[in-house]
Amino acid sequence: MTDPVLKLAADLVAIDSRSFVSNIPVAERVEQELAGFELERLDYTDAAGVAKRALVAHKGPKGGYALSGHMDTVPATGWESDPWTPRLDQAGLLHGLGSVDMKGQVAAAVVAAQRAPAGIPVTLLITADEETSKEGARLIAQRSQLAKSLGLNGIIVAEPTSLAPVRGHRSHIAFTATARGVQAHSSTGKGVNANWKLVPFLVEMRKVFDRLRSDANLQDAAYDPPFSDFNLILDNHGTATNVTPARATALIKFRYSAKVDPAPVVAAVRAAAAEAGLELAEQREGFPPELPVDHPLVALGIALTGKQPRTAPYGTDASELQALAPCLVLGPGDVGLAHTPRECVAVQELLDAVPLFGRVLAAGVA
Structure with missing residues (x-):
């Protein structure tokens, strides 16, 4: 796995960060990719006394769009292979717990942020406990001084949507x-x-x-x-x-x-x-987020993907992050493979997500 997004996704999958264990090892691996970014660590202890960390990273001018993803995964129920051994098969699929929900997404967002040209506002909101309490996103929305100072125009929550814009969810x-x-x-x-x-x-x-x-x-x-x-x-x-x-x-x-x-x-x-x-x-959770069809962020999603917006029956960190800025859910992978022992993501969609996220960031230039 020589491509940077695949290597980072595999590295993240290999670290156990089920919601009931600490995500700090994953956060530390992500931090290794954030040289040159202003970094804010939001450390907290969850209800079970487990140490957790959310991250806010920024470079460039204020404003623009943020990319968001979460570091925790669901439990490894039903897996017959090692969930934390990333595997690339001949069909072009990356297998492993978190490959599609959400470590592949986080990897694509981080690589897109790294590649953004100078002068473009680039923000990453990397959360924890999305699969349980949404506490990481809530902490960013309520307590992050860096995030609040940026005046974000919008947030792309990078959940698996097969690279189609999702304007609202439950x-x-x-x-x-x-x-x-x-x-x-x-x-x-x-x-x-x-x-x-x-x-x-x-x-x-x-x-x-x-x-x-x-x-x-x-x-x-x-x-x-x-x-x-x-x-x-x-x-x-x-x-x-x-x-x-x-x-x-x-x-x-x-x-x-x-x-x-x-x-x-x-x-x-x-x-x-x-x-x-x-x-x-x-x-x-926060109130169900739902943008109108004619919202500028939805229009941006349509323009960049060529796909019509839809809604989704599941939930994401957008329920909390919408307190900072309007949220659109958009990312690689099939949500039908999430939360299953067959979890995987198409490599091509991960690769395609990087320039797509890059175009989102570029659209934030005033």
């Missing part, structure tokens, strides 16, 4: 409902199984799930699918089958677009949790 509310029981050997009859306390809540959540798919008032025809995601994960925290679980947790990610009022869903979840006597925690 944001999420994450619900965590917890039932408490009493742990004991299940044969003794002395335990209290927390799962039975959770069941009534789950029945009500299935009703919410069905309503989201049937009630047109909770749908948005501008998105595919038009109904909101309401994904349920259950966790007994490692309890064996001969032990009554002392804790049962239902985690729900509810995604909604700008035109959908989340209030009825939030009210239904809260009411069901209260009725079942469960603890309920909520974590929210």
Whole structure:
């Protein structure tokens, strides 16, 4: 892998930065590529006490456009090969955890920034915890003195869109409902199984799930699918089958677009949790970002790619970074391969992304 973008992408893939481990080794590798940039490190500790870092880098005059990507990945669920061994196959695909979401994207943005001619404003916003809390992007938007000082015209969030402009996407509310029981050997009859306390809540959540798919008032025809995601994960925290679980947790990610009022869903979840006597925690992203079709940043995306803008059902750091400047999502790769054990990115799209991002940066010259 001799091409700079492929080499950097492979180097980043080789470093484990799943969201529950520290991303600082990846950040340090990225920093090696930023000679000549003004660099701001935003270090923080996540909710589990893990050290994290977000980066803001800039060179040239103020203004212009920023390129953004995140350093964390999802867990390596289902992989049959080593997720952190980047592999280039004969079909021209780079394989590895994070290859398409998002280390290939970060590599393309960094190389494009390196190659930008003198006199062009160049900004990189490199985040952490995009796959979980969006905390890295939130920290940049709220606390980065460098980012706030630049007066950015717009931000390209480099997620996999097959190099087509995405003008809007959903944001999420994450619900965590917890039932408490009493742990004991299940044969003794002395335990209290927390799962039975959770069941009534789950029945009500299935009703919410069905309503989201049937009630047109909770749908948005501008998105595919038009109904909101309401994904349920259950966790007994490692309890064996001969032990009554002392804790049962239902985690729900509810995604909604700008035109959908989340209030009825939030009210239904809260009411069901209260009725079942469960603890309920909520974590929210920023408001769903969505630019109008005639927005100048969308027009730029159309002009540079020759492709029509669309919306996306997933979420990105744009939900937080939009507080700094309007955001357009645009990057190489197929999002359908993200979050799977088959994750890979077409090498040609990575290579094509570098001059495309370069043209975005060049468009920021006043």
